[in-house]
Amino acid sequence: MHDGGVLVTGGAGFIGSHLVDQLVSLGRRVVVLDDLSTGHRENLAPHADRVVFMEGGVEAPELCRRACEGVSDVFHLASRVSVVESIESPDLYREVVLQGTRNVLRAAEEAGVRRLVLASSCSVYGDAAPPISEEASLDPRSPYAAFKAEAEQACREAAVSTVCPRFFNVYGPRQRADSPYSGVIAIFARMAAASKSPTIFGDGLQTRDFIHVADVVRGLLLASGASAVGAGEPINFGTGVGTTVLELASLLGCRAPVFEAAREGEVRHSAADPGLARERLGFESRIALQSGLADLA
Numbered sequence: 539m540h541d542g543g544v545l546v547t548g549g550a551g552f553i554g555s556h557l558v559d560q561l562v563s564l565g566r567r568v569v570v571l572d573d574l575s576t577g578h579r580e581n582l583a584p585h586a587d588r589v590v591f592m593e594g595g596v597e598a599p600e601l602c603r604r605a606c607e608g609v610s611d612v613f614h615l616a617s618r619v620s621v622v623e624s625i626e627s628p629d630l631y632r633e634v635v636l637q638g639t640r641n642v643l644r645a646a647e648e649a650g651v652r653r654l655v656l657a658s659s660c661s662v663y664g665d666a667a668p669p670i671s672e673e674a675s676l677d678p679r680s681p682y683a684a685f686k687a688e689a690e691q692a693c694r695e696a697a698v699s700t701v702c703p704r705f706f707n708v709y710g711p712r713q714r715a716d717s718p719y720s721g722v723i724a725i726f727a728r729m730a731a732a733s734k735s736p737t738i739f740g741d742g743l744q745t746r747d748f749i750h751v752a753d754v755v756r757g758l759l760l761a762s763g764a765s766a767v768g769a770g771e772p773i774n775f776g777t778g779v780g781t782t783v784l785e786l787a788s789l790l791g792c793r794a795p796v797f798e799a800a801r802e803g804e805v806r807h808s809a810a811d812p813g814l815a816r817e818r819l820g821f822e823s824r825i826a827l828q829s830g831l832a833d834l835a
């Protein structure tokens with residue numbers, strides 16, 4: 539069915555490298571374009587001889603063009619990923635998240651790519667009330683979220699078939715715990731392992747929809763192949779279950795948390811309505827949080 543190679547931008551990162559694992563095991567020829575700003579070459583080490591690695595940024599149109607040569611499918615995951623950093627450096631985020639997406643889209647169009655899947659984010663919804671469906675009005679509250687929303691729009695206007703999964707809170711092995719921008723699960727797991735108290739901002743009763751990276755990868759592959767999408771549709775990738783941060787700390791066996799003032803602008807409750815993903819892609823998460831947490835390495 540697929541003759542050409544697959545380009546994974548951001549393929550040296552957390553989610554991207556899990557996707558590359560799957561694509562390689564399916565026998566696909568994989569090209570990774572990544573500037574290693576938060577990704578690691580070691581994430582791709584098991585496939586060193588089977589993956590073409592191009593080091594560089596999606597801000598460079600010519601590099602995007604070269605990365606798309608001979609490629610039939612694109613997964614565009616390369617992005618700066620920090621809400622806080624985006625507030626400090628909005629121009630960087632415009633360049634990477636929005637212009638980078640435009641560059642990859644243009645290169646994909648020129649290469650005659652079959653479909654491009656954009657990694658978007660539930661942050662585009664702002665503080666919408668759960669369960670959040672794709673019909674909810676957008677309320678991006680940071681440059682990161684605003685440029686993701688604009689990047690989705692660029693997909694809808696492109697001449698290539700596209701789809702825009704909106705990831706909720708993704709977790710799993712290889713997620714970085716070494717920066718303040720990391721996912722809460724990676725940070726709490728590290729604190730639990732070190733027998734240190736985690737810090738909770740606010741009262742800990744805020745909820746998040748945590749979805750395992752293996753589920754997200756399965757959803758991405760379905761999104762790439764599904765005939766019921768292709769016009770840049772946003773599709774939620776979440777479980778539909780909200781978990782409080784306090785519950786999470788307890789599931790991970792953390793010591794009693796230290797509480798600090800809530801972060802300004804933080805979303806209070808978040809959980810996906812996963813109905814459209816089920817309907818259009820036949821995608822449903824399978825890994826319950828408790829068993830997914832046991833899998834952290």
Ligand SMILES: NC(=O)c1ccc[n+]([C@@H]2O[C@H](COP(=O)([O-])OP(=O)(O)OC[C@H]3O[C@@H](n4cnc5c(N)ncnc54)[C@H](O)[C@@H]3O)[C@@H](O)[C@H]2O)c1
Nearest residue numbers: 548551552553572573574575576577595596616617705708
């Ligand atoms: N992890 C989550 O919970 C979550 C939630 C919503 C959306 N997303 C989206 O999923 C995608 C992957 O995120 P992740 O969690 O794996 O983070 P990550 O930081 O591990 O992966 C991002 C990858 O993109 C690379 N990159 C960054 N800027 C680049 C650039 N200019 N050019 C080329 N490569 C660049 C990084 O080096 C890294 O390998 C991102 O688009 C992110 O916005 C993630």
